[in-house]
Amino acid sequence: MGMAGLAGTFTATEHRLANGLRVVLSEDHIDPVAAVCLWYDVGSRHERPGRTGLAHLFEHLMFQGSANVHGNQHFEFVQSAGGSLNGTTSFERTNYFETMPAHQLELALWLEADRMGGLLAALTQESLDNQRDVVKNERRQRYDNVPYGTAWERLVAMAFPAGHPYHHMPIGSMADLDATTLADCQEFFRTYYAPNNAVLTIVGDIDPEQTLAWVEKYFGTIPAHDAKPTPADGALPDSIGGELRETVVEDVPSRSLMAAYRLPVDGTRAADAAELALTVLGEGEACRLNRRLVRHDELAVYAGFGIMRLAGAPSVALLDVKASGDADIAAVDAAVNEELARFAAEGPTAEELERAQAQIERGWLDRMATVGGRADELCRYAVLFGDPKLAFTALDQVLEITAEEVKDVAGRLLPENRAVLVYELAEEDSDGTDPDSDTDREGQAA
Structure with a gap:
């Protein structure tokens, strides 16, 4: 592989x-x-x-x-x-x-x-x-x-x-x-x-x-400190247990539908399967949401789906769809839910799974190719999972994930497990151009 x-x-x-x-x-x-x-x-x-x-x-x-x-x-x-x-x-x-x-x-x-x-x-x-x-x-x-x-x-x-x-x-x-x-x-x-x-x-x-x-x-001379409090427990049910919705009316470049879904915690095979699912659905030109919403239905100028992996709480899937000029947000929402339901029912094709694994492999190789990227990965696995050497085998686990595992975790990407945020325009004179806003998926503040 x-x-x-x-x-x-x-x-x-x-x-x-x-x-x-x-x-x-x-x-x-x-x-x-x-x-x-x-x-x-x-x-x-x-x-x-x-x-x-x-x-x-x-x-x-x-x-x-x-x-x-x-x-x-x-x-x-x-x-x-x-x-x-x-x-x-x-x-x-x-x-x-x-x-x-x-x-x-x-x-x-x-x-x-x-x-x-x-x-x-x-x-x-x-x-x-x-x-x-x-x-x-x-x-x-x-x-x-x-x-x-x-x-x-x-x-x-x-x-x-x-x-x-x-x-x-x-x-x-x-x-x-x-x-x-x-x-x-x-x-x-x-x-x-x-x-x-x-x-x-x-x-x-x-x-x-x-x-x-x-x-x-x-x-070596810096003293240890042993009074660190136990962090609050981040465990939650697998699902949000319904749909939470908020609408914001703002002067934004285009109307938008965004959503967050709870996913498995990082460090598990299920989290890797979730990343593969979101790659098939929402990464790159060939992804399912882009093909459906941007190319076929022309409801959106951008459709993406990514994961924020978390070790101490459920990971989060982040959906981001920028609607095209006169598209109806309800139609965008319906198309998204239809695609996600279909994917949960069928899972990925063999070709889709292989392509998603190759995309993740490329990202892993890019990180490991620089001394800084490799140092960061070693720290991550040491701090979050107790063993830095897991950084070297992380890719092998991704390449072992089956279509069945991806299909299984895709079952979480349903309306009863999502928080939805809709942006409506303050005034109706937008040209609907893509604001080219890349969401900071790591949740990092630099």
């Missing part, structure tokens, strides 16, 4: 420091580069009600200086050394990463250790106020002031009931951000930014012995 055998060429070794930091090393001498990736086991699902947005706010604060690194120096040090870097926040984790020329690996490790061990030394009311404003501005620019900007937030809030740890997005609310104090931040950091709540992965042109010595030197 293609290049699945590539997994056999990857290796990884696991180590644990006395303070609980898990370290994963993966040697690859093809290019003289090294990737450093740190996943902290903290995301928006760990936040307390009334203090949403803290996980994402911290992703910003982590770039504002620490014990020996001042202001914007983290960026400056990495970029002047020829490296690249970033951080992102999701429901389930916060990650930080650098890709460096191999001889600059020690610098990246020193920088990451300085903020893990010494962020609070530099955290001031001023830096908090400054980054809170940056995040509120990001919220305005990415959510509140763009067409369909709050769509995903609204759908998630319907798919996960009030009080559920996944009910709110990582971006947080303006009111909660305003209410956050310096003391809240200090407590949050001490609780979650501890070495025993993190996985550090280093991939690329490395000398494992030297690398471990550096990790021990810079991270």
Whole structure:
């Protein structure tokens, strides 16, 4: 089945420091580069009600200086050394990463250790106020002031009931951000930014012995912290148990039908089957929804379906259909439901399944082909599923999924398991052009 055998060429070794930091090393001498990736086991699902947005706010604060690194120096040090870097926040984790020329690996490790061990030394009311404003501005620019900007937030809030740890997005609310104090931040950091709540992965042109010595030197002295509360349980029934519907009247480029469905949790064969089902239905020109709604019925200018995999709660399918100029939303809805019912009854053809598996294989190979992508996958499987090496065999499982398994999980994509969001136009003079809005399916705030 293609290049699945590539997994056999990857290796990884696991180590644990006395303070609980898990370290994963993966040697690859093809290019003289090294990737450093740190996943902290903290995301928006760990936040307390009334203090949403803290996980994402911290992703910003982590770039504002620490014990020996001042202001914007983290960026400056990495970029002047020829490296690249970033951080992102999701429901389930916060990650930080650098890709460096191999001889600059020690610098990246020193920088990451300085903020893990010494962020609070530099955290001031001023830096908090400054980054809170940056995040509120990001919220305005990415959510509140763009067409369909709050769509995903609204759908998630319907798919996960009030009080559920996944009910709110990582971006947080303006009111909660305003209410956050310096003391809240200090407590949050001490609780979650501890070495025993993190996985550090280093991939690329490395000398494992030297690398471990550096990790021990810079991270080994950071004390563990054992007071992390048990996160709220994210378990829910398989189905939403009916249809929830919300209509928004807004000045958007075209009327739209969006929906969220509950799916199996990540890390299971059923989640892989769900991703295959959504690939057949809603990824690419040849997918079923595009063929039916865009090409055949001409009801839509865009129809897509994707998955947000979640490990601590049901994963979510996200449907996004942008209606063409004068199409009736009820007709769009009927066509979607007809296609989904047909797919649940018949399952995929052998050709569709093979093509979907090939698409997922290509995505996996793209991620594994770069040291940064591979480091991220190793962190993901270590943090969410306990074993980084599962990253190497994840593709094999996808390629084993049968048409019957895909058909089975497609049975969840029915009206009694969905939250629906309809956008109607504020005034009827739209030309119905595609706003080219790519939904952030990871639920990440960058």
